[in-house]
Amino acid sequence: MKRKGLLGNLAVLTDVDMTLLPSMSTDTTDEKRAIINTLHQRLSGAFAFVTGRPARSLDTSFPEQLPASVEHHAAWRPAGRGSFRPLAPILDSDGIADFALRQIAGNLAIFNSQKDVLGDKPGVFIEKKNHSVALVFAARATPQEGRDLLNTVAQGVLSSFGLQNSHRVSIGRDAVEVVPMGLNKADAVRHFMDTDAFRGKTPIFLGDGLPDANGMKVCAEEFGGYGIAVGPGIPDAPYVRERVGGIDDVWNYLRRLANAPR
Incomplete structure (x- = not known):
């Protein structure tokens, strides 16, 4: 998977949940943070996280x-550095x-703790964010009728809080979320590719779910890049150049890329 001589022209954008870390987990290691920092430096800043996580969770795992x-x-x-720039209004996440x-x-x-969803008991953890709310379930254990219920609840949030024209329901592998309308990971790719560090480079997008596929598609069709799918959640498509089995494979790939020749 290592491509000799291409490192200097690459940009890397990556999902976090089920790509770099298990869903809802914030645990990482010094070695993994070092890999990310090395890539960021060797790519001259053209490395970015593109995630559904809130800022506080991301910066807990990767505080750089x-x-x-x-x-x-x-x-x-x-x-990098400094505060996040909002692109959507703050939600009444407590009320929702x-x-x-x-x-x-x-x-x-x-569940009262986000760590509970990593177990095998059916149930849901309500994750309150600044601009969205996620109903996170134990992916291996929550039955289909439970997932359908969460979708119905999320649709009810839109109507009960007057969000039909500003937000939408996003269904992922392990969560149903109420998210801002008109913003997605494809937009994130476009915005990053218009910054100095990314402009003119070939973007790679790593991710495991359908929201990530939107980012991969834009990388391929608009910027000459491609996607690396993690696991089976993204169907085969022209923009998916490679597929790896899981989180450990992603870290092996990033480790090799961090040590690749320019």
Whole structure:
């Protein structure tokens, strides 16, 4: 997967959940952070996280404050360091979480900790963010009827809070989210590729789910890049050049890329 002589012309954009880390986990290692920092330096700043996570979660795992897009591009940090620039309004996440809790109670277990969703018990954790709200379920354990319920609850959030014209429901591998309308990972790619560090480079997008596929498609069709799919969540498509099995494979790839010749 290493491409000799191409490192200097590459840009790397990567999802986090189920690509770099397990869903909801913030645990990482010094070695992994060093790989990311080395890539950022060797790519002359053309490295960015493109994630649905909120800023606080991302910076807990990777505190170096590198370029990033968070909450499905509701906010971004174009060049790293400093605060995130909002691209969407702040939500009443407390009110939405209370509404969702009332709708879900009695049908699914309510987890009080995000770490609980890493287990095998069916249930949901309500993750409050600045610009969106996620109903996160234990992906291996929550039955289809539970997932359907969360979709119904999310649709109810749109109507009950008057968000039909500003937000949409996004269904991922392990969560149903209420996210800003008109913003997605494809927009994040376009915005980063218009910054000094990324402009004119060939972008690679790594991710595991359909929201990531939007970013991969733009990388390929608009900037001559390609996607690397993680696991089976993204169907085969012209913009998917490679596929790796899981998180460990991603880190092996990034490790090799960090040591690749320019």
